[in-house]
Amino acid sequence: MVLTLPDLTLVLGGAASGKSTFAEGLVLRSGRPRAYLATAQTFDDEMRAKVERHQTMRGDGWRTIEAPLDLAPALAGARADEAVLLDCATMWLSNHMLAESDFAAAETALFAALTQCAAPVVVVSNEVGLSVVPENALARRFREAQGRLNQRLAAEASLVVNVIAGLPQVLKGHLP
Numbered sequence: 001m002v003l004t005l006p007d008l009t010l011v012l013g014g015a016a017s018g019k020s021t022f023a024e025g026l027v028l029r030s031g032r033p034r035a036y037l038a039t040a041q042t043f044d045d046e047m048r049a050k051v052e053r054h055q056t057m058r059g060d061g062w063r064t065i066e067a068p069l070d071l072a073p074a075l076a077g078a079r080a081d082e083a084v085l086l087d088c089a090t091m092w093l094s095n096h097m098l099a100e101s102d103f104a105a106a107e108t109a110l111f112a113a114l115t116q117c118a119a120p121v122v123v124v125s126n127e128v129g130l131s132v133v134p135e136n137a138l139a140r141r142f143r144e145a146q147g148r149l150n151q152r153l154a155a156e157a158s159l160v161v162n163v164i165a166g167l168p169q170v171l172k173g174h175l176p
Contacts, residue, residue: 007121009121015164017164071092082119085122089149107149125150128143
């Protein structure tokens, strides 16, 4: 069955919850050509191995665009017949915080690009608000920024799904 994706879908979940696999499945079931918008940066062997593992699991047939900071050009370049998987908003936010960039401007550009994107976009993001209060200021700032980003993405999305232990729970909208 071919799945009709809304303009914006948000897939949330904790670390290793199955959110990326679920989001990939949505894009695959759309029957559209697939674009993978990668935000991870590989600074060490562990992260390189994780990226390679995800690429192997995804398989062939994905057009990959690496955009660790500036997502707007990649979203603007999406073709109308494609489905875009943005994986993930959490790494994108981390990249901006570590680069000490103007995150407010980056977030404004992201939402403008999501609104103008010709293709449906599925955004993967971590839910970080279910654990203890972090012990350091940077981690607390990150948690607050991630929570605000997720809330804004959820407000704009027509479909919001939370994935726990590989099981999807629809929070907003309906899975066809």
